[in-house]
Amino acid sequence: MIHVSDIKDLERLTIHKVGNATNEDPLVLSQQPLELTDETIGTLLLSYFIQPFTNNAEYFRFTHEADLHLNEVFKYCSLIFEDKENFQEQSVNIAKHLYKHSTHPKIKGGELYIVHFSKCQVDGEEVEAIGIFKSENRDTYLKVYLSNDNYEVNYDDGININKLDKGCLVFNVEQEEGYKVSIVDSISKQNEAVYWKDAFLQVQRREDSYHQTETMVSICQQFIQKKLPEEFEMNRVDQIELLNKSAAYFKDREEFKLNEFAEEVLGHPDAVDAFKNYREHFREEFKLDVPDEFDISGAAVKKQQRVFKSILKLDRNFHVYIHGNREMIERGYDEERTMHFYKLYFEEEK
Structure with missing residues (x-):
């Protein structure tokens, strides 16, 4: 069971746009972390990121056929855990690494959120964690509002915060074993989604x-x-x-x-x-x-x-x-x- 205690634990957040490289979609990189000044937005984001993991009891670990330190996501997360000042630079490296593997023609582009949580409780242990989340699907929402004593209806598109498309939480425990990693992939049964777990993250189930x-x-x-x-x-x-x-x-x-x-x-x-x-x-x-x-x-x-x-x-x-x-x-x-x-x-x- 995973638990993030309060909004202050969402210590750093940056957002990049990762397109499909084969379709020549762009990779758009933020220059600095996002400053969250609205507590409501922070709370909504926290729920969007964490809620899908709360009943996930299965863990994975980073692997590499030659040397664990050659696993790129493992390497970038380790550098963030070693020094928080590395966060933005390594988030860019993570985005570039995902872009490199977003080559299947059916892979959708989307926003990539990299988050540093200072305090997570996982299996009763309080640790820091890095979250990697991707939103691929957008929904249309109706907006009903009052204007000049009459109600008006409009629409807008956005992200459904009740459905995370892809996510990964890397907990800063057991580094020598490839960390403890939890994964969400809402379309994992489709062939084009294999890139998230196998190509991008390169993880295997933990022998627990x-x-x-x-x-x-x-x-x-x-x-x-x-x-x-x-x-x-x-x-x-x-x-x-x-x-x-x-x-x-x-x-x-x-x-x-x-x-x-x-x-x-x-x-x-x-x-x-x-x-x-x-x-x-x-x-x-x-x-x-x-x-x-x-x-x-x-x-x-x-x-x-x-x-x-x-x-x-x-x-x-x-x-x-x-x-x-x-x-x-x-x-x-x-x-x-x-x-x-x-x-x-x-x-x-x-």
């Missing part, structure tokens, strides 16, 4: 409890839904029971332990061996570090709850939600109708 939990949840879900049915005879109800037991394990435990999970959730020795082999194959194929034991991230579990689907879909007629005792549902086959059926046992109807 959030990432480890998210990865292991995915492994468990794929193993139960795809791998187990290939090796063992089981129906959809059996799968749902295992998914429910997996979900309960991650929800109720503070720490993941591979052997404990395998024994409590899967139980059968052959299934346990198959799961451990699947985990190893997953680690090797995707080059991921998935340790045998790690702290479970509640935020990651909450985000991944959707993968544990406990819905039994029967043709297009019925959806059965299975949450409890596996013994209360029985599968059969009707010879006369030549159709499968489920028998449900219950004590009361609500």
Whole structure:
């Protein structure tokens, strides 16, 4: 969780205009930081910058294939953290670096805001931070105002402060690891948006409890839904029971332990061996570090709850939600109708 305590923490702010280099849009650089004299504008900007990050529990880190110090955004942020007087010069370098990577024909130009926050609280720790934010989309707003005892209507275009297009917060902690970085990208599913995370920032997910939990949840879900049915005879109800037991394990435990999970959730020795082999194959194929034991991230579990689907879909007629005792549902086959059926046992109807 990220929190900026009050407006005084927005210590420095500068704005540049970064166009699309391929389309020959200009790069317009401010010569000095913006002086905020209106407290309301400062408050609105602070909300615009920070609000999208408040429920973001996933962190990244700057990387480079040869040497971390060759990552340009990492280098420019480090120089600002070392001396605040470097702020304006390094903000220009950040803008030039983004302009260099704004080459995809569908990338929109927009205002680039570079901000220095003197006090941020991230995961309970108070640190300084650098914010890099870009607005690409503009909206049209109606202006209703009183003129000569009559109301008039006009319009203007501007930025929707409730929707940040792209953002990055760099926290001044763990510099040697590439800092702790949080990212927002409202159009990250589109190919042209890859430039923000991969080309411009060059970041990777941090190998922390959030990432480890998210990865292991995915492994468990794929193993139960795809791998187990290939090796063992089981129906959809059996799968749902295992998914429910997996979900309960991650929800109720503070720490993941591979052997404990395998024994409590899967139980059968052959299934346990198959799961451990699947985990190893997953680690090797995707080059991921998935340790045998790690702290479970509640935020990651909450985000991944959707993968544990406990819905039994029967043709297009019925959806059965299975949450409890596996013994209360029985599968059969009707010879006369030549159709499968489920028998449900219950004590009361609500």
